[in-house]
Amino acid sequence: MAKKDKTYQSALHEKDGIDPPKTLSKDSAISIKSKRQKQPSVDDLVEGITSGNITALSRAITLVESTNKAHTDKARNIITACLPYANKSIRIGITGVPGVGKSTFIEAFGTYLTSIGKKVAVLAVDPSSTLSKGSILGDKTRMEDLVKDENAFIRPSPSGNSLGGVARKTRETIVLCEAAGFDIIIIETVGVGQSETTVHSMVDFFLLLKLAGAGDELQGIKRGIIEMADAIIINKADGSNLKAAKSAKVEFNRALHLYPSKASGWSPKVTLCSALKKVGIADAWNLIKDYCEITTSNQYFEHNRNNQNKFWLLQTIDEHLKSNFYESPKIKLELQKQIDLVEAGKTTPFAAAEYLLSL
Amino acid sequence: MAKKDKTYQSALHEKDGIDPPKTLSKDSAISIKSKRQKQPSVDDLVEGITSGNITALSRAITLVESTNKAHTDKARNIITACLPYANKSIRIGITGVPGVGKSTFIEAFGTYLTSIGKKVAVLAVDPSSTLSKGSILGDKTRMEDLVKDENAFIRPSPSGNSLGGVARKTRETIVLCEAAGFDIIIIETVGVGQSETTVHSMVDFFLLLKLAGAGDELQGIKRGIIEMADAIIINKADGSNLKAAKSAKVEFNRALHLYPSKASGWSPKVTLCSALKKVGIADAWNLIKDYCEITTSNQYFEHNRNNQNKFWLLQTIDEHLKSNFYESPKIKLELQKQIDLVEAGKTTPFAAAEYLLSL
Incomplete structure (x- = not known):
């Protein structure tokens, strides 16, 4: 209804309008209502x-x-x-470059776990999903058996405008999966940007899948990945690859030796497997069981989860503080100017920071 | 003078006092004034x-x-x-565990540089100085010649209540030393906490000093240090140590091979030296000259300095944002409570962070 107030009866007053037609039919209303109830x-x-x-x-x-x-x-x-x-599962991170056979490994590993009575949830953290709207686990055809397995639950990577956002959603999904009775949570990631570090900070056990190849087995491995791994599993160790895989195992064991010992008290292991032929899958699980036994008895398991929680609490705060600051229009306007002044040698990084913080 | 107001003439009123004696003599006043003028x-x-x-x-x-x-x-x-x-020097970071001979190396390296016409400033970043009020470079007796050298300037680590504070002071001191005509700035650090990463982010060339020893040469090296090194120099490569030093060189070269290539286009080098016998010192300098030549022609040198400036600008802002937040009395009161709730499984890290940010 239009306004009728006397005080607005000027040359510019509005005429009384008519009521709008009833576009919402009775049927639609019932349908909407029933959906809402659902x-x-x-x-x-x-x-x-x-x-x-x-x-x-x-x-x-x-x-x-x-x-x-x-x-x-x-x-x-x-x-x-x-x-x-929640909190009653084993959370396993799995990483490896494209082509290493992550999907095939997860299919074999997951179906093995359900065959011994476990309930397995498979999640993913894929920062590239920000752009491509999800690529890992998107192609479930490579996990044919696991998809049909009633004791398995597969969920592709959430999309998000930041790795932090994707990580948060995945961590919250872990809680829901655990509450739903899944006792093994597998989190897959590809080696893009900081994604492995992110996944490492939300799992109990971190597994690096590798291939045996020609030349130096360690060339091209991203910085820090080897240090994070609790196990390196060399996949496709079958047929004519077997010999190369065995020598890769020696090479990796040598490399692992170069790193300082872990706070978990666990020495990272190297094993061989053929996900395709389902060889070495039980070994992978036994390794993880050993790890859980050791880290439960020395209390690292719980200690690590508490540390991870604290890390995520502080991390979330830091992200908010930063985004509040950098997304303020004043800062957006001035930041690049200050960077340019620093580059031109007209101010120091510290003076520039002080100026920006004073805005 | 004491109060005289009538309204205070009660039983509790104060008596008139006397003026204090003139303790400041004329002579003192003149002396202070002249010092102020200085x-x-x-x-x-x-x-x-x-x-x-x-x-x-x-x-x-x-x-x-x-x-x-x-x-x-x-x-x-x-x-x-x-x-x-400023900005016209070569900034060299030097790290190594205690006992590796950092002071002896800097003494030999510094006097070599002044002998070829360079002006050398030696600074330090020592986070432990927060507690001990400066330990590195504190004992200048180990740099006898350099201390007396008129083309050398040695300044111990500033103290501070945070590594960030110490780093800021050192970075600003670099600017002053460069303006004073020092063309080589050496920044020494010990491997405590994040100090190497901090020094790495303020230098052009990062040098790791090592010793040849028995067993696995890489055992006990802190994570990430090898990856940051542009050169590893094995010190005390003399007398009966020489053979071990040579095999350590092979071992380190092998290890360096395991890492991905650097953005600088420079392949890290391993050399031997005996700082005590002044052997291998010119080699170290030639290495750094080669590095500067390569990274100047591919523009990485300038690019890296710009990145470092940007890093310090953002880092300073982040530190301020965090300290503002965490030092607020409300947050101090509530943070541990929220961490406890997260550990007890009563809230999630994200919900706790949201709550703290809403305070």
Whole structure:
């Protein structure tokens, strides 16, 4: 209805309008209403998740991945309610360059684990998904058996505008998967940017997949990856590759020796496997079991998870502080000018920083 | 004078006091006044520094190192005025564990450089100086010749309450030394905490001093140091040590091969030296000259300095943002509580961070 107030009866007053037509038919209204009723509540989803309902789990993860404020609020409540049921899994990070056979390994490893009674969730952290909207685990055809396995749950990498955002969603998804009863959480990543470091800081055990090849086995490995690995598994160790794989094992063992010992008390191991022929898969699992035994008895396992939590708490704060600062219009305007002045030798980095902080 | 106000004439009123005696004698006043006049102005100091006056340089560095606001303001003005004269040196970082012979090496290397007409400044970044008030370069008796050399300037590590603070003072001191005509700036550090990374981010060339010893030469080396080194120099390669030093050289060359190639286009080198017998010192300098030639022609040298400036600008901002946040009384009160809640599984790191950021 248009305004009728006497005080507005000037030459510019508005005429009384007519009521808009009723475009919302009765049928539509009923349909919308029924759909709204179908949106499960926080309690519904938590109950579903904790009783192992995959639909409830998937829906909750979708809320975690949403950028809609109402969804993220709901997601936060679900996660908080799931926390008492979480934390009871083994979280395994798996990395390796494209072509090393990550999908084939996860397929073989995952189906082995479900065959011995485990429930396996497979997640991914793929920073390139920011651009390509998800590439790892996108092609589930390479995990044919695992996809059909009722004790396995596969979820591609969430997309996000920062690695921090992707990581946060994945960490929250871990909590939901654990509450849904998954006792092995595999997190796959490709070696892009900081993604391995990010995955390393959210898992209990970090596994590097490698291939045996010609020449120096270590050439081209990204800085720091070897240091993070709890195990290096040389894949495709079959047929004519076997000899090269064996000598790669020697080479890697030698390389691992060069690094200082780990706070976990665990000495990283090198093993061979053929994911395609399902050889060496049980060995990988036994290795991880050994690791868990050692680090549980020396309390590193729990200590590490606490440290990771603290790291993520501080990391989240740091990210917010920085983005608040750098996204302020004043700073956006002045930052490059100050960098230029520093480069031109007209000011020092410290004086420039002080100036920017004073804005 | 004591209060005389009528309103205070109660039983508790104060009696009139007497004026204090004149403790400041005429002579003292004249002496203080003349000392005050001797405090050089910014212009005086800049003129002194740029004409190579060591007293002016030392005084300016003392202002840089001061925590007094008036001093730091003055220091900032001096640095800004010195900037046009700075940036024309080669900055060399030197690290190595205690006992490797850093002081002896710097003594030999520094006197070699002055003998070929260079002016050498030796600074230090020692995070342990926070507690011990300076330990490296504190004992100048190990640099007897260099101390007496008029073309050398040695300044111990500044103290500070954070590595960031120590680093800032050292970086500003580099500018002053360059303006004073020093064309080689050596920055010594011990392998404590993040100090090597800090020094690496303020130098053009990073040199790791090592000893040949029994067993695996790489055992015990701190993570990432080898990756940062542009050269590894094996010291004490003399007498009965020579054979071990030679095989250590082979071992290190092998290790350096394992790392990805550097953005500088420079392949790190391993050489032998005996700082005590002054053998291999010219080789070290020739190596650095080669490095400068290559990185000047491929423009990495300038590119790296610009990156370092940008790094220090952003780093300084980050440190300020964090200290502002974490030193707020509200956060001090709540941070540990939130960490405890996260550890107890009652909240997630992300929810805790959001809560703290909302305070």
